[in-house]
Amino acid sequence: MYLNPTFLLFISLTFVFAPTIQEWVLSGNDAWYRPYFVWLAFIAFVYWTQRGKARDEF
């Protein structure tokens, strides 16, 4: 089974920094859109891990 090392690193970092990220999201006062920044980072990361996977195979 092939596990992308970047993916594993991401999961580990997310686990470690989850409380910090949550705290940052909730301490935004008027900045209600902060979760979307986290989400954008998440999308950028997935795009980065998938880049170059243009091959049409499993």
Next chain:
Amino acid sequence: MNFNLAHLFTAGLGYLLILFAIAHVSERGYIPKRLQRNPLVYILSLGVFGGTSMVYNSVDLAFRYGYGYLATYVGIAGTFLFAPLLLMPLLRICRLYQLSSLADLLTFRFRSQWAGSAVTLFLLLAVMPLLALQIRAVADTVHILGSGVAQTFPSGKRADNLALVFCLIISVFAVLFGSKHRSAHQRHDGLVMAIAFESLVKFVVLGAVGATAVFGVFGGMNGLDVWLREHPEMLTALRSPIHQDAARSLMLIFFSVTICMPQMFHMLFTENPSPKALHTASWGFSIVLMLFSLPILPILWAGIKLNSPLPPEYFALGIGIERNQPWLSLLVFIGGLSAASGTIVVTTLAMASMALNHLILPFYQPGSALDIYRWLLWVRRALIVAMIACAYWFYRSIGGHDTLSNLGMAACVAALQFMPGVLAVLYWPRANRIGFLGGLLAGFLVWFTFLLLPLISAFNPATLLAVTFNIGAPAELWSGATLVSLALNTLIFATLSLLAPTSDEERAAAEVCALDELNRPKRMTLKVRNADEIEQRLISTLGNSGAQREVQRALTDLKLDRNENRPYALRRLRDRIEVNLSGLLGPSVAHDMVNRLLPYERTGSEPTEDINLIEARLERYKYHLTGLAADLDGLRRRHRQTLEDLPIGLCSLGRDREILMWNHAMEALTSVEQRKVLGSHVSNLPQPWRGELDDFFHSPDSHQQKRRIEVDGKPRWINLLKASEENVSDMHDGLVIVVEDMTETQLLEEELIHSERLASVGRLAAGVAHEIGNPVTGIACLAQNLKYDTDNAESLQTAEEILKQTNRISRIVQTLVNFSHTGATQPQHEPVAVGRTADEAIHLLALNKEARAVNFINRCSPHTQVIADDQRLLQVFVNLLSNARDASAESSAVTVDCEIIGALAHITVTDEGSGIAKEHIDRIFEPFFTTKEPGKGTGLGLAMVYSIVEDLNGDIDIESPVAEQNSGTRIHIWLPAAKAA
């Protein structure tokens, strides 16, 4: 503000007709295939998952759980984050085995029709709240817009008639476009385009309402900030609920919804155009979800600011009403209608196929007299209509006392119950059907009791908890029920799987599905011998045309010929037919049918592994191998290549004499191509190989030497050696046979024996010549004496004649002795008179009185000399003149010419014979090549000439036919000329 019902009806119908038209033009191919298969279209079509929830429920969830509403989107996005671990392997399995639904997948893995039937039944129950939600959303919006805000559901009653009309219209649409294809596994390009368009409409609607909320209601982002500062309770409400279990439950539920809800499974796997599209969707769909979720909070706050009397779920509609913007309300209505219709069509389509394959076909199959494809199509259509009717009944049953979010939640929690089974498909080969069914049943009982029953009856779960467990109901009952049902489901699944035995079939299916295990198929013998026999067997169930179509389809898929009779190919054909039928009838029915109609022979011994198929699969899987596995695979390839490239013929036979290996040398030796022979039986080989290999297979000898065989009418000699592979491992059960071509060695040996015989004759001739020499010398002495002893003229003449004749005998004898000594001594390169040597050769040939009488004409000047060894040059002339004589007619001329050209002497030997055929000219100097009759020539004469001329630093060429006489042959030889003395 209220709308005329007729206008709403016209707008709704008009929109559905647009969807209808999009689907139609796509099906007809008016939209380019490249666009239809574009990953963006696929990603947009995945937007079907939410249905009306995207437009309505999300606002309600944000109202109730604050940021918790994001968990629904993030849960789904999370599934796509895990695409390489979850979605991609599932897509691989579904593609490979033509599995079109979750029930197909679980039936295939657990090899149990009961599993498929249970999954289908539970999913039917699970989708009812989802379908009812869509119907109610459309009916409610029509009711709100038609009757005005003040009359919003005063007594929980709903617009049932409007709902019925919607159900009827959507049934027609679903039947027309959702069930066009015979097999559920085929892609519906029209449907995908229509659903993608539907997502696009949702974008536009949510964007328009969101923009109106921010810029129309709040006057821009600054205005929104100011309002939020004035209402801090909004931000507090937004943040506080995230700490509770509800958000986690929501994330968990929506993580599983992506795979387990039938409409999502259908769009994700069945309608997937390519693995590349899923790669793109793994990040692309997250963007779509984010864009869908962005306007939700502004819509919620705008609804609150405008004091909309509508429930939060209809705030999107309320903004248009409160701001008196009918176009906006109509747009929201169209968006909701679009989402609802898409979800209903895809869900009922997927569920109809599931119900057909897992609830009807296992118990009833039409006879071969009926056209099975037509029958399947009509049953599927009937099921779609029946399901929409059931959804309408469910909608009527729930009355008006639950929010849309609760209905959606009930459906999603039910879908969550399949998640342990799905994860086990990929990651737990030990899981079995008993565990799966036990866990599923437990999970569904909890779900039914705490989530479904309260929706359709007056049952209150809080009473049950109080009476049975003496505890109070939690604030969020669905959240507790989610966690309890899932925990119970998983616990029972794991426990029963560990305790109950797992069947061999399940274990094989687990190998197929597991990510890091390679399926190791067995090599069993089919009772049928070719594709026609397979077709005959299938007729009894599929009918004539059905059997013919399925066999042809499988042959085309595998690129096999209809005359194929290799056991390996027939096994693959059987598997392919099962896979194709699986797409049509479901995996369970297809598996049973193929097992019944195309059974394997029972040999009594344990079947061994099909290494050809395993290698083919390894070849496809090679990009997935990493680390040690990749290294081992590299070693396997290297060893395989070594065997393939061995310069000696090698083949491997199974216990049943199936050919497992056939290397390149074997191909060259037998002229039988590897691709045609691999996987076939020895009896399919052409003669003489069939007989030789078959006999040797059964022979107790481990080697046989110099077996003479006839190939294309020519004799060949082979050595055969074999080694048994028995008891090495499961993969090796037969013999490896080495076939060594000994033909050249054999021919050389024969030539050597012949040459040795000739050499013996030569030595004998030399001995005889020597013996003759002595008496001849005596006679010559006597004749000499006679000359001195008499003056008689007659006697003197006689003595002179005797001396002449004895001289002649001596010369002949000396020539014979010289010829027999040719090559025995170190060659001397010295000036040699060409004319004299040619004369000597002519003289030698004249001794053979039985040979054809030809006129040898030597036109060489006696002064022309070349640098050569006189004996070897003599050999050249003897061979050339002898060949010329053999090729010439009686009394014809053979001429030897010689002239000096610069530093070279150009010698020619010309005959008037038949000449040499064009195709032979290139080979004429090859050893053992002869055009003479068998036994007349050795094929070494000209080869020897060539070799001698080369040794003498000369060159040789052939001209045939001779230019000036248009027949005959002329040999040209160039040798270094000797300088004039």
